[in-house]
Amino acid sequence: MDLTPFLDRESNNPLNQQLIEFFKSNMHNGRIKKGMKLPSKRHLAKKLLISQTTVERAYDQLLAEGYILSKARSGIFADYEELFLIHSDPKTAELPVQDINVLTNEIIDFHYGHVDSSFFPFSAWRKSVVASLDKYSEKLCRPGDVLGEIELRSLITEYLYQSRGVNCDPNQIIIGASTSYLLQMLCHILNTGFKVGFEEPGYPRSREIFELNRKEIIPLPLDSEGLRMDAVKKNIPDLIYVTPSHQYPLGRIMTINRRLELLKWAADNQSYIIEDDYDGEFRYSGQPTPSLQALDRENRVIYLGTFSKSFLPTLRISYMILPQSLLKKATEVTTLFKQTVSSNNQYALAEFILNGEWQKHLNRMRKLYRKKRKIILEAVKNELGDKVNIHGENSGPRILIDVYLELSEQELIQKAENHGVRVYPVSDSYKKGSALKTMSLGFSGVSEEEIKRGIYLLSKSWGIK
Known part of the structure; x- marks a missing residue:
């Protein structure tokens, strides 16, 4: 960066303190962003007509407080993640070092859809991409199959x-860029008006796709076995959206009993x-419970899957398996x-699967997630204790915690963010609202x-420790 501090x-x-305040102010205001390369000590000293020692003292202090980092043979870089717009001249200079570090550390983000990049097989994926270019180069020069x-x-x-x-059969599968896109397509395949029975709570994005297409949403409550069949039988929806696994x-x-009961109801009611x-x-x-589709004998199940959770979210490859009765209309819509x-990307993923790398990756992720799950459960029990109730921990790279504190949902989220931790509420999954304050902690x-x-910072931010 070509910076010109006015001293x-x-x-x-x-002068060294003026330099410190200049860099802090510009980082807090977002003018100097994380990762930007800063002028070298020699260059800045020469430009400002000051001694290099003065610049060194300023940089050393910024380094100690976590505002910058020095990379050997690369240079000096801003390391401040702008969390708040703090106009702190001179207040920032008066903050204790530990409080400044809270502001400058990277956010620990418990988002459910992230992937740990340190464990992703980039080398194997790169080989699959290159191999697919060689193997399918001729096909890549023509329009692809509309189904995938x-x-x-x-x-x-x-x-x-x-x-x-x-x-x-492979011809029952439609590839799409996301589950949301495939649901949008499904609304056109099932183009008559219909009532959608939807889990309450349920996945909000899918619910909003149906609402966008002017479908009537019927919230269906849950019990310990899954979707409550008394609510299903009372409302008789044309379509039911569930996440049974x-x-x-x-x-x-x-x-398994609830799955069979649901399938029988769907067959009886078409x-x-x-x-x-x-x-x-x-x-x-x-033991893994069979999918609904695997148990279905009457062709009433539309199956959705994705590679976003288990592989790469940015790859954007999902798939939908349709019953035979919907294929004719589906072909018209996909065209x-x-x-x-x-x-x-489709050919690269095919190579990745064909070479056995997909199964290796899944096995590694299962082992890793079991380990992370154990760590997060222990951490929550040790740090948050009886102030929370843990559930949803038996599958998937996420746990849920019901929080028993005299803080609102928004206060819990904001206090965590102030301490460098990002958590996510479950409230948006309810169409009718919920009295519980439940947070999702994804650990993938x-x-x-x-x-x-x-988790330690959560306990600190919420006043538990």
Whole structure:
């Protein structure tokens, strides 16, 4: 950066302190952003006509307080993550060092959809991308299949049969850039008006897709076994959206008896069930429960899956498996919509699966998530104690905590953010609202040390310790 601090040589404030205040002010105001390269000590001293020692003293202090970092043979970089717009001249200079560090540390983000980059097999993925370019170069020069490349759809068919018991033909699979996109397409395939039975609470984005398409949402309550059938039978929806393998957001697993009861009801009433199996790969105890689609004998289940939770969220590859009765209309709609996932990414993923790298990656992630799950459960019990209730921990890379403190949901979130921790409320999953203050703590994208540190900071921010 070509910075020009204006120094007051008549001031009683030392020049090195003026430099410190200049950099802090510009970082707090967002003019100097995290990762920006700063001038070298020699360059800045020469430009400002001051001694290099003065610049060194300023940089040393900024380094000690966590505002900058020095990389060998690379230079000096801003390391301040702008969390608040703090106009702190001179208040910032008066803050204790530990409080400044809270403001300058990177946020520990317990987001559910993140991936820990240190464990992602970038080398194997790079090889698959290169191999797919060589193998499918001719096909890449032509428009792809509107349903998705057959090479990938065939491999998904095999994988789902082996892992989830799903029975389908590759031609029943539609590839799409996200579950939301596939639901939007489904609304056009089922183009008549219908009532959607939706889990209460349930995945808000999917609910909003249906509402955007002017479908009537019927909230259906849950019990310990899953979707309550008395509510289903009372409302008789045309379509039911469920997340039976890891209910979103409560984390409950639908029992086999409830699954069979739901399937029988759907067959008797000629209704469809959307089974969103968004992280069915991750379960920590007991035998995997068969998917609804695997148990379905009457072709009433529409199955949704994604690679975003188990692989890369930015890859944007999801898939939908339709019953045979919907394929004709689906082909008409997909021809109109075209394919939203690049053929290049589809072929690369096919290579990744074909070479066994996908299974290796899943095995590593299952082992890693079991370890992280154990760490976060221990940390929550030790740091938060009886002030919270833990649930939803039996599958998926996330836990939920009900918080028993005299703080509002927004206060809990803001106080955590002020201490460098980001947590997420479950309240937006309820259509009718909830009296509970429940927070989601996703651990897939944070390191083991960040988990421990983050839960400690939560206890501190919420006044538990």
